[in-house]
Amino acid sequence: MTTFGESHGKAIGCVLDGVPAGLEIDEAFIQSELDRRRPGKNAYATARKEPDSVEILSGVFEGKSTGTPIAMVIFNTNQKSKDYGNIKDLFRPGHADFTYWEKYGIRDYRGGGRSSARETAARVAAGAVAKLMLREIGMKVESGIFKIGDVEARKYDFDYARNSEIFALDSSMEQAQKDTVLRAKEAHDSIGGAALVRATGVPVGLGEPIYYKLDAVLAEAMMGINAVKGVEIGEGIHSAELLGSENNDEMTHEGFLSHHAGGILGGISSGDTLDIKVYFKPTPSIFKPMQTLDIHGAEVTCELKGRHDPCVAIRGSVVAEAMAALVLADMLLLNMGRKMEQVRRAYAQ
Ligand SMILES: Cc1cc2nc3c(=O)[nH]c(=O)nc-3n(C[C@H](O)[C@H](O)[C@H](O)COP(=O)(O)O)c2cc1C
Ligand SMILES: C=C(O[C@@H]1CC(C(=O)O)=C[C@@H](OP(=O)(O)O)[C@H]1O)C(=O)O
Numbered sequence: 001m002t003t004f005g006e007s008h009g010k011a012i013g014c015v016l017d018g019v020p021a022g023l024e025i026d027e028a029f030i031q032s033e034l035d036r037r038r039p040g041k042n043a044y045a046t047a048r049k050e051p052d053s054v055e056i057l058s059g060v061f062e063g064k065s066t067g068t069p070i071a072m073v074i075f076n077t078n079q080k081s082k083d084y085g086n087i088k089d090l091f092r093p094g095h096a097d098f099t100y101w102e103k104y105g106i107r108d109y110r111g112g113g114r115s116s117a118r119e120t121a122a123r124v125a126a127g128a129v130a131k132l133m134l135r136e137i138g139m140k141v142e143s144g145i146f147k148i149g150d151v152e153a154r155k156y157d158f159d160y161a162r163n164s165e166i167f168a169l170d171s172s173m174e175q176a177q178k179d180t181v182l183r184a185k186e187a188h189d190s191i192g193g194a195a196l197v198r199a200t201g202v203p204v205g206l207g208e209p210i211y212y213k214l215d216a217v218l219a220e221a222m223m224g225i226n227a228v229k230g231v232e233i234g235e236g237i238h239s240a241e242l243l244g245s246e247n248n249d250e251m252t253h254e255g256f257l258s259h260h261a262g263g264i265l266g267g268i269s270s271g272d273t274l275d276i277k278v279y280f281k282p283t284p285s286i287f288k289p290m291q292t293l294d295i296h297g298a299e300v301t302c303e304l305k306g307r308h309d310p311c312v313a314i315r316g317s318v319v320a321e322a323m324a325a326l327v328l329a330d331m332l333l334l335n336m337g338r339k340m341e342q343v344r345r346a347y348a349q
Contacts, residue, residue: 001126001326005074006108007116008081013073014122016059016129018333021067023133025060033128034074034121037318039307044181044314047307049078050118054125065129072125076118081110083305090294090302094284101295111306117226120319127322130329137332138201141325143317146277147194148177149184185310190283193313197222197320199263199274199328205338206269206331213267214331221323222278227312228320230279234262269331278320280313 005012031054040049052074059070088109091098096115100107107113131141146153153173177193184191207214215233222231232238239247239260249256249272256272263274285308292302309315337343 001123003119003122003126005076005119005122006110006113007076007118008079008084008108008110008113009076011073011075012119012122013057013071014126016070016072016126018330019059019065019067019070019129019133020333021065023065023129023136025056025063025065025070025129026132027054027056029132030054030056030072030125030128033124033131033318033322037121037124037315039309039315040078043185044178044309044311046309048080050074050121051077052121070126070129072122074121074125079110080307083307084110086303086305089296090300091292092285092302092304093290093292094281098293115226117312117316117319120226120316120322123225123319123326124322127319127325130322130325133329133332134201134325137203139199139203139328140201141197141199141321141328143195143197143321145177145193145313145317146196147279148311148313149180149191149193151176151180181311181314184282188287189310190286190308191311192280192282193311194277194279195313195317195320197274197276197278197317197324199276199324202263202269202271202274202328204269204271206328206335207264207267208334209267212331212334213264214269214327215264215267217327217331218276218324221327222276222320225278225316225319225323227280227283227316228278229281230277232262232277232279233264234275235260236262236277274324274328276320276324278313278317280311280316283309283312 001014001016003014034052034054038050038052039046055073057071057073059066059068095112097107100115134141181191219231222228235247247260249258249261259272261270263270263272285304285306287304290302292300294300337346
């Protein structure tokens with residue numbers, strides 16, 4: 001996948017290459033995935049209202065993939081770029097303004113340009129196609145928010161079906177998480193959070209033993225999402241506190257007796273459910289005055305306008321799902337023909 005476009009430009013989109021021919025492309029499903037990530041839906045998201053209607057430009061004929069690049073476009077409709085005039089010459093603390101300016105010497109300051117997570121809509125469109133492919137072989141990728149600020153769900157048991165309201169299932173926990181977001185928002189501030197991405201139906205054998213380990217590739221894909229600051233697989237950093245006897249997943253004919261490895265051993269999927277925790281920092285653009293520098297090097301106060309998410313983890317979790325689906329789809333294709341019997345079968349006369 002490659003993406004293009006800026007937050008306040010004409011459009012954003014993606015080109016997805018390598019999709020096998022003959023995959024049924026359910027456009028309604030792709031749109032429904034975009035609707036889950038779409039901004040402007042509720043009090044927990046940025047107020048920027050974008051329909052995020054996706055249009056397929058190529059690679060699909062009579063409802064099926066043709067094996068050629070699938071290009072998709074989403075037009076921007078609600079930029080309100082005037083609100084960003086006051087950040088033209090200054091660097092928002094915590095955002096990419098400073099580094100883009102230093103690196104390129106030119107910056108589309110309207111809503112962060114290319115550094116805005118508006119771009120992630122295109123990833124969700126591509127991820128939806130990957131999900132369609134995974135679906136055909138019984139794989140599913142879902143996510144839920146397990147932590148907002150210090151409000152953390154103890155058991156990660158989400159109602160994935162309510163996928164536009166992705167908080168913990170436990171209703172008192174969900175309320176506490178929602179209250180935490182609204183409190184931060186009312187204080188003109190923002191709050192961090194974390195999502196659990198879960199893939200089920202994953203076959204044994206995805207991921208390469210050394211250079212393209214499944215956990216390494218997933219971590220790179222997750223860290224490539226705006227505002228992601230940490231990724232854990234399975235027990236993750238907590239495993240550093242455990243004894244081997246506590247952390248090992250013992251095996252029986254019924255399967256693994258526990259789930260600390262998170263579905264990956266030696267960089268290769270074990271056939272167990274895949275568990276990836278993705279940690280998002282708080283939204284950098286907040287409505288409290290902050291000290292910063294301008295492009296001339298003067299110390300100035302940054303007072304922001306514009307429309308921003310109070311907690312990026314909520315919509316970010318949908319992006320994390322898309323990235324996981326893309327990685328898994330890649331790994332499925334990479335895993336073809338790794339045994340001579342598969343090669344013989346594929347080329348049998
Ligand atoms: C779904 C999503 C929505 C986001 N919304 C905002 C936002 O409204 N305002 C903002 O300042 N940052 C937002 N961010 C985060 C910035 O895009 C990100 O912090 C910025 O590009 C700097 O990159 P870094 O945090 O990875 O260093 C969002 C991130 C995601 C994943
Ligand atoms: C528009 C979206 O989210 C945006 C992500 C974002 C950022 O800095 O990441 C900043 C805000 O928009 P703008 O680029 O206009 O400042 C958010 O509204 C979207 O997700 O579709």
